[in-house]
Amino acid sequence: MIEIEGTYFDGHSSTPHRSRLIYDGSGTFTIRAPDGDRTAPVTDVLISDRLANAPRVLRLTDGSCFETRDNDSVDRLLLDSGRSRWPARGVHLLESRWRYVLLVAILTIGVVWFWIERGIPALADHVAKALPASTSAALGDQSMKVLDEILFTASELPQQTQSRMRARFRDMVATLRSPFNYRLEFRQGNAIGANALALPSGLIVMTDELVRLSEHDEELLAILAHEIGHVEHRHSLRMILQNSAVALVIASVTGDIFSITATAATVPTILIQTKFSREFETEADRFSRDYMHRHGIPLERFVTILRRLHDQSGPQSTTLDFLSTHPHVKDRIQLFEKN
Ligand SMILES: [Zn+2]
Structure with a gap:
């Protein structure tokens, strides 16, 4: 059983509600909302990536969402429900996004190389003459x-x-x-x-x-x-x-x-x-x-x-x-x- 403390937004107003998310391992979780319990299959919910200590957002199909800073419990939820093989720390981020990471790395190297090879000499030439x-x-x-x-x-x-x-x-x-x-x-x-x-x-x-x-x-x-x-x-x-x-x-x-x-x-x-x-x-x-x-x-x-x-x-x-x-x-x- 995983219990996560957080904030619930009903999707219609911006009013936050203190709430709790409960997952019992069945593949479906429950959010204790003020207007009654919401249940949804874990596979249907959109869960934001883990980025440092930023709060995680679990977005339901009806527009409501649950926000929490308890990143570790969200990772356990993902792991338990089989949505992720890895704890969604850096490893997961890298594993699922390595193509983008590689692309960005190559682009960065390219830009730095171009700057050193062409940009700096051109600038140095200009500055030296000025x-x-x-x-x-x-x-x-x-x-x-x-x-x-x-x-x-x-x-x-x-x-x-x-x-x-x-x-x-x-x-x-x-x-x-x-x-x-x-x-x-x-x-x-x-x-x-x-x-x-x-x-x-x-x-x-x-x-x-x-x-x-x-x-x-x-x-x-x-x-x-x-x-x-x-x-x-x-x-x-x-x-x-x-x-x-x-x-x-x-x-x-x-x-x-x-x-x-x-x-x-x-x-x-x-x-x-x-x-x-x-x-x-x-x-x-x-x-x-x-x-x-x-x-x-x-x-x-x-x-x-x-x-x-x-x-x-x-x-x-x-x-x-x-x-x-x-x-x-x-x-x-x-x-x-x-x-
Ligand atoms: Zn010479």
């Missing part, structure tokens, strides 16, 4: 301090070489009419060897190893033009924003707030560890090619230094820019040989 150049400057200076602490050591190149390259670099950027404050710095690359990278501020770092590897200044100009391309297209800033946005989405799902608050502090790490996308690299290569073309620098300078870099670095790859992710070397060379 932000004033001073934002990039702040990010760049902070990052350089960290890079100097953890990666670089002072350049050992002769002052004369540094001055000569800086003068050529100044000539390059003078033609750009850019909002960025371009500067060229030399450092010993140590772990990253022959390499170059651009910070969002317009600060470009070239390693001693790269300068030593070059056989002509124009080879270095080709690489500098590639790095300038990254700055002009705001690639670092876009990447940082994309990374923060991903952290934002992940945090909104997992509730992990630490990944967001640390964003500003992790900028240097993002710059070091995250590789530019293929698309960004190709964009920077195009910028370099166009620059070289306009300034009468033979395009093979880019190809020769790239080949030399590739040959000396071998299969092990660095994470920083110039040889990092890059589209396949053959594809890159092709871009410079097409013209």
